[in-house]
Amino acid sequence: MTQITIKTPQMKKGSYKIEIGANTLNSVLAKIQADFPQKKLYIITDSAVAKAGHLKTLLAGTDVLSYVIDPSGEVSKNINTVISIIEDMETRSLGRDSVITALGGGTVGDIAGFAAAIFKRGIPVVQVPTTTVSQADSAIGGKTGVDSSMSKNAFGAFWYPAAVFIDVTTLMTLQENEYLSGLVESVKHALIADAKYLEFIEKNIDRLKACDLEILEQIAVYNCNIKGRIVEDDPTEKNLRRVLNYGHTIGHAVESASYFRLLHGQAVAIGMVGAAMMEIEMGIGTQERLKRIESILKKLSQPTRIPADLPKEKIIDLLRRDKKAVNKWPKFVLLEKEGKVYKQGDQFAVDVNQTVVEKVLDQLYKPV
Amino acid sequence: MTQITIKTPQMKKGSYKIEIGANTLNSVLAKIQADFPQKKLYIITDSAVAKAGHLKTLLAGTDVLSYVIDPSGEVSKNINTVISIIEDMETRSLGRDSVITALGGGTVGDIAGFAAAIFKRGIPVVQVPTTTVSQADSAIGGKTGVDSSMSKNAFGAFWYPAAVFIDVTTLMTLQENEYLSGLVESVKHALIADAKYLEFIEKNIDRLKACDLEILEQIAVYNCNIKGRIVEDDPTEKNLRRVLNYGHTIGHAVESASYFRLLHGQAVAIGMVGAAMMEIEMGIGTQERLKRIESILKKLSQPTRIPADLPKEKIIDLLRRDKKAVNKWPKFVLLEKEGKVYKQGDQFAVDVNQTVVEKVLDQLYKPV
Numbered sequence: 001m002t003q004i005t006i007k008t009p010q011m012k013k014g015s016y017k018i019e020i021g022a023n024t025l026n027s028v029l030a031k032i033q034a035d036f037p038q039k040k041l042y043i044i045t046d047s048a049v050a051k052a053g054h055l056k057t058l059l060a061g062t063d064v065l066s067y068v069i070d071p072s073g074e075v076s077k078n079i080n081t082v083i084s085i086i087e088d089m090e091t092r093s094l095g096r097d098s099v100i101t102a103l104g105g106g107t108v109g110d111i112a113g114f115a116a117a118i119f120k121r122g123i124p125v126v127q128v129p130t131t132t133v134s135q136a137d138s139a140i141g142g143k144t145g146v147d148s149s150m151s152k153n154a155f156g157a158f159w160y161p162a163a164v165f166i167d168v169t170t171l172m173t174l175q176e177n178e179y180l181s182g183l184v185e186s187v188k189h190a191l192i193a194d195a196k197y198l199e200f201i202e203k204n205i206d207r208l209k210a211c212d213l214e215i216l217e218q219i220a221v222y223n224c225n226i227k228g229r230i231v232e233d234d235p236t237e238k239n240l241r242r243v244l245n246y247g248h249t250i251g252h253a254v255e256s257a258s259y260f261r262l263l264h265g266q267a268v269a270i271g272m273v274g275a276a277m278m279e280i281e282m283g284i285g286t287q288e289r290l291k292r293i294e295s296i297l298k299k300l301s302q303p304t305r306i307p308a309d310l311p312k313e314k315i316i317d318l319l320r321r322d323k324k325a326v327n328k329w330p331k332f333v334l335l336e337k338e339g340k341v342y343k344q345g346d347q348f349a350v351d352v353n354q355t356v357v358e359k360v361l362d363q364l365y366k367p368v
Numbered sequence: 369m370t371q372i373t374i375k376t377p378q379m380k381k382g383s384y385k386i387e388i389g390a391n392t393l394n395s396v397l398a399k400i401q402a403d404f405p406q407k408k409l410y411i412i413t414d415s416a417v418a419k420a421g422h423l424k425t426l427l428a429g430t431d432v433l434s435y436v437i438d439p440s441g442e443v444s445k446n447i448n449t450v451i452s453i454i455e456d457m458e459t460r461s462l463g464r465d466s467v468i469t470a471l472g473g474g475t476v477g478d479i480a481g482f483a484a485a486i487f488k489r490g491i492p493v494v495q496v497p498t499t500t501v502s503q504a505d506s507a508i509g510g511k512t513g514v515d516s517s518m519s520k521n522a523f524g525a526f527w528y529p530a531a532v533f534i535d536v537t538t539l540m541t542l543q544e545n546e547y548l549s550g551l552v553e554s555v556k557h558a559l560i561a562d563a564k565y566l567e568f569i570e571k572n573i574d575r576l577k578a579c580d581l582e583i584l585e586q587i588a589v590y591n592c593n594i595k596g597r598i599v600e601d602d603p604t605e606k607n608l609r610r611v612l613n614y615g616h617t618i619g620h621a622v623e624s625a626s627y628f629r630l631l632h633g634q635a636v637a638i639g640m641v642g643a644a645m646m647e648i649e650m651g652i653g654t655q656e657r658l659k660r661i662e663s664i665l666k667k668l669s670q671p672t673r674i675p676a677d678l679p680k681e682k683i684i685d686l687l688r689r690d691k692k693a694v695n696k697w698p699k700f701v702l703l704e705k706e707g708k709v710y711k712q713g714d715q716f717a718v719d720v721n722q723t724v725v726e727k728v729l730d731q732l733y734k735p736v
Contacts, residue, residue, distance in 0.1 A: 012604070079447065079451055083447055083516070086522055087516055087518060090516060090518040090519055095693075097694075117486075117525065118485075118486065118513075118523045118525055119523070120521070120522065120524065120691065121511065121521070121524040121525055121526055122524075122525060122526065122604075143489065144489075145486075148451070148454055148455055148458060149455060150455060150458040150459070151458060153488070154458060155454060155486045155487070156488065157485065157486055157489055157525065323464070323488075
């Protein structure tokens with residue numbers, strides 16, 4: 001078991017802890033209740049996580065109230081689910097002296113975190129992530145939200161977890177493609193922040209693919225330290241936090257263009273390859289680095305090229321409408337070297353003109 | 369024109385300003401645009417405020433986008449209105465570089481402030497209150513929210529205004545009962561924080577009833593200073609801010625029991641009389657203070673007794689379900705003397721047992 005503390009000046013208590021271990025899920029509720037002795041607990045999860053047995057393990061025989069989002073996945077990530085949760089909490093006489101526990105992947109964490117942010121003007125949420133993406137990324141950092149009919153995360157808030165409990169054992173029940181694609185965020189962390197971590201991933205990639213708990217715990221520690229320090233420095237995404245967007249600008253466009261047929265991590269994998277190509281075009285990258293990134297992603301069974309049936313014009317159009325676009329063109333996060341992000345002045349998201357991006361997109365369509 | 373600065377450590381810029389004046393509404397948008405030169409403005413108001421001509425005055429001939437909540441009032445204070453606003457903003461291509469201006473009473477301020485809190489994880493809101501209640505109370509302090517089907521402000525957030533502009537001239541278009549009942553919050557501020565302010569109100573009560581702009585400006589300055597300092601000290605209602613609840617515990621119960629036939633201020637007037645009666649029962653109040661409070665409230669045409677048709681059992685039941693109840697019984701804010709709240713230890717909301725409260729309720733049913 002490893003414990004990491006993340007500073008959050010936005011929270012009254014000033015920090016929150018992340019506990020990382022294996023086979024710890026059945027002791028989590030008791031710890032939460034000990035941390036909040038006067039509070040009533042309420043669990044939010046989804047039908048897939050419940051079906052995998054994790055809700056039962058978390059409950060550990062107690063009768064703590066729970067809400068199961070059904071169906072699971074992005075289709076339920078809307079304000080109606082949040083309304084339904086809040087009305088359920090009120091029906092069960094839960095008030096501002098409640099604590100929400102979010103058990104599940106990024107969607108559950110986003111919905112439950114947002115519900116906590118706005119229930120009675122805000123109650124604590126404890127994040128218990130159960131996927132490779134959420135354990136590496138979304139459970140840490142306080143972003144919450146749901147989609148509107150028009151855009152992703154249109155309703156949202158920055159709402160920091162009161163604590164995060166990571167039990168890597170929960171990853172063993174994931175579908176293989178979900179498990180592997182979620183590891184892309186770990187590769188991203190290594191590339192933007194820690195060359196030694198990148199070597200660790202390369203060295204242990206077979207054990208990682210085999211769901212080795214010891215390696216997964218170490219990966220989680222790396223991820224939480226990297227993401228945690230970044231959000232400590234820039235909680236509301238003014239500059240540094242932009243580095244987390246590495247691979248995500250092209251990634252989001254490809255993901256949307258595929259109508260989410262590509263998993264998030266798969267799209268980000270393509271986006272990271274695109275970033276490496278842009279670096280070469282701009283004279284700050286190397287073929288060697290591109291090959292190295294492609295090699296890791298291939299070992300994780302991730303795509304490194306854009307599927308041929310996604311129209312290039314659509315991807316360019318989506319890039320223009322990127323949430324962070326300024327004057328209808330996004331900025332990009334690129335690497336100076338493995339473990340270090342390239343900066344223009346003090347900016348971590350830099351200008352890459354459309355000609356270069358189009359050239360890179362053309363390369364991304366060519367079969368390897 | 370008077371300017372007051374309120375410290376808000378929760379906001380990045382650390383403070384916001386309140387500008388108080390008369391006949392200033394037509395210059396407000398220009399000031400907001402000057403404060404946010406790169407941002408797109410969006411006004412949220414309601415049909416009653418628009419009908420009173422204030423939207424036109426605020427627009428001052430510009431084509432700033434606006435959303436008119438219709439119908440006005442509590443009936444629209446729900447999440448569907450917020451969804452409709454956010455979808456409208458998206459339709460008009462407004463993004464995270466937008467600023468919301470809330471023009472109206474407490475309901476508009478609550479809805480617009482909450483929309484700002486959750487649109488794209490939070491954008492600035494400027495409050496332009498147009499009622500006696502909102503100018504004295506709700507526009508200052510950052511509480512926002514909407515009702516669920518089961519309770520008031522079930523969805524909400526603490527979201528501080530980027531600025532507040534108070535034009536007391538807007539009060540002249542209010543219905544008399546709305547105007548007068550809104551002044552109850554001013555009486556409350558005087559009672560909990562400033563005996564001199566109480567004398568000022570008593571001395572100028574006829575000019576106040578006549579909507580004298582000079583007096584209204586002075587009242588607004590008193591109110592903003594009192595409420596502003598309290599929320600500075602306790603932004604998220606851990607203790608001191610509870611003093612603002614003076615008169616509100618019985619008040620909220622009576623308001624709900626009347627199905628909002630009683631206006632908020634009218635219900636709080638009854639609640640303040642109830643508080644004075646509790647003080648007498650507990651040996652910390654005087655008949656003289658009770659009479660003094662009743663006299664001011666009567667001059668403002670406010671009720672001082674519970675309408676006979678509201679069942680006492682219902683009020684007791686509502687007290688048990690009070691949002692701030694602990695073990696199904698609320699605490700109460702009482703006075704030590706005019707201008708000073710009574711404390712138990714370091715607590716501003718104190719224990720009053722049910723027997724005493726029931727006795728006071730019986731007195732509150734007796735005709736004066």
